Amino acid sequence: MASHTSFDWLKISPAMPNEQIRHAALQHQAQLTKPPGALGRLEEIAVQLAALQHTLHPSVDHVQISIFAADHGVATENISAFPQAVTTEMIRNFTAGGAAINVLARTLSAQLEVINLGTVHSTDTLTNVRHYHLGAGTANFMHTAAMNENQLAAALNAGSTSVEQARANNQQLLIAGEMGIGNTTSATALACLLLNLPPAQVAGAGSGLDSKGIAHKINVIERALTLHRSHTHSSLEALRRVGGFEIAALTGAYIRGAQLGLPLLIDGFISTVAALTAEQICMDSRNWFIYAHQSAEPGHAHVLKALDAIPLLDLSMRLGEGSGAAVAVNLLRMACRLHNEMATFSTAHVSTRKQ
Numbered sequence: 541m542a543s544h545t546s547f548d549w550l551k552i553s554p555a556m557p558n559e560q561i562r563h564a565a566l567q568h569q570a571q572l573t574k575p576p577g578a579l580g581r582l583e584e585i586a587v588q589l590a591a592l593q594h595t596l597h598p599s600v601d602h603v604q605i606s607i608f609a610a611d612h613g614v615a616t617e618n619i620s621a622f623p624q625a626v627t628t629e630m631i632r633n634f635t636a637g638g639a640a641i642n643v644l645a646r647t648l649s650a651q652l653e654v655i656n657l658g659t660v661h662s663t664d665t666l667t668n669v670r671h672y673h674l675g676a677g678t679a680n681f682m683h684t685a686a687m688n689e690n691q692l693a694a695a696l697n698a699g700s701t702s703v704e705q706a707r708a709n710n711q712q713l714l715i716a717g718e719m720g721i722g723n724t725t726s727a728t729a730l731a732c733l734l735l736n737l738p739p740a741q742v743a744g745a746g747s748g749l750d751s752k753g754i755a756h757k758i759n760v761i762e763r764a765l766t767l768h769r770s771h772t773h774s775s776l777e778a779l780r781r782v783g784g785f786e787i788a789a790l791t792g793a794y795i796r797g798a799q800l801g802l803p804l805l806i807d808g809f810i811s812t813v814a815a816l817t818a819e820q821i822c823m824d825s826r827n828w829f830i831y832a833h834q835s836a837e838p839g840h841a842h843v844l845k846a847l848d849a850i851p852l853l854d855l856s857m858r859l860g861e862g863s864g865a866a867v868a869v870n871l872l873r874m875a876c877r878l879h880n881e882m883a884t885f886s887t888a889h890v891s892t893r894k895q
């Protein structure tokens with residue numbers, strides 16, 4: 541078993557946004573040549589980034605995208621529209637540059653890294669993948685806990701390592717994305733435990749189930765929750781019992797990002813469930829979260845609500861891989877440039893509002 545200390549770092553408090561700078565950034569926004577509030581949420585984003593980055597000149601030019609991939613034992617319950625082999629096939633695709641996230645990363649000149657935490661099929665021959673070998677996927681949580689303590693600790697640490705590397709490379713924003721056939725079943729079960737919701741309210745089509753498939757998925761999750769609910773006394777234990785390696789890695793990345801003061805752009809349903817898990821394990825981590833988009837997965841709305849989050853975009857996306865977050869980066873960049881480069885009423889000699 542992992543020594544107890546493996547989880548001690550989760551107790552470190554998140555960094556504090558700078559409230560004085562937030563106030564100054566708000567005042568600066570009021571002086572720009574526009575009616576107050578006319579740039580809507582773009583103003584909020586710039587002010588939030590100013591407070592997070594402790595500067596009146598926020599910027600997200602340097603972006604790291606870390607894709608965490610893993611397989612899920614529960615995939616043997618026929619809960620996905622796609623075969624489990626797709627997880628490994630997509631890891632290959634990520635390394636070859638052909639996935640959606642590769643295209644988006646190129647448009648953003650973002651650094652992309654791929655992390656395989658544990659898949660049924662090996663990707664060891666791929667040199668541009670960080671391998672963890674935590675297992676051939678998680679155990680099937682219909683019968684037992686998905687992870688043991690060692691696996692959970694190692695997966696959380698894998699996320700933390702990506703954040704520390706991003707920090708060391710002076711990245712200004714992290715997108716943690718995920719890939720794993722079956723992970724909407726795992727994320728749904730986890731959301732149900734964390735929010736005490738019935739699976740029928742949270743479960744959706746994932747990568748493309750029909751209504752019969754969704755009904756079966758709900759039944760699988762209900763039976764799993766009957767096994768785990770009474771033994772789950774903490775969010776960390778819920779993550780160990782029904783989570784996935786990549787979901788735990790995302791959780792670790794979000795907690796470490798908050799502790800080190802790195803702004804985190806949250807993607808879709810699975811990523812937001814990990815963000816909620818991070819917030820429940822390490823309170824106020826959410827100060828560092830910016831929510832990119834509303835996924836088409838129905839459970840996403842419940843999880844966003846629990847985090848008091850209103851995402852920036854609603855494009856009916858449901859891909860994962862960090863793709864929805866990547867699409868939102870240019871909004872953040874434009875928000876920063878507007879904040880940094882617009883003239884003020886006084887410098888541009890524009891009259892202010894009538895009193």
Ligand SMILES: O=C(O)c1ccc[n+]([C@@H]2O[C@H](COP(=O)([O-])O)[C@@H](O)[C@H]2O)c1
Binds near residue numbers: 719720745746
């Ligand atoms: O990000 C989302 O909101 C999202 C919603 C539905 C599906 N996905 C992706 O689809 C895969 C999981 O779907 P499934 O049906 O196998 O559970 C996984 O690789 C996710 O990245 C992602």
Ligand SMILES: Cc1cc2nc[nH]c2cc1C
Binds near residue numbers: 626861
């Ligand atoms: C093809 C495919 C690509 C993905 N990317 C993230 N999740 C995915 C699921 C599937 C099925």
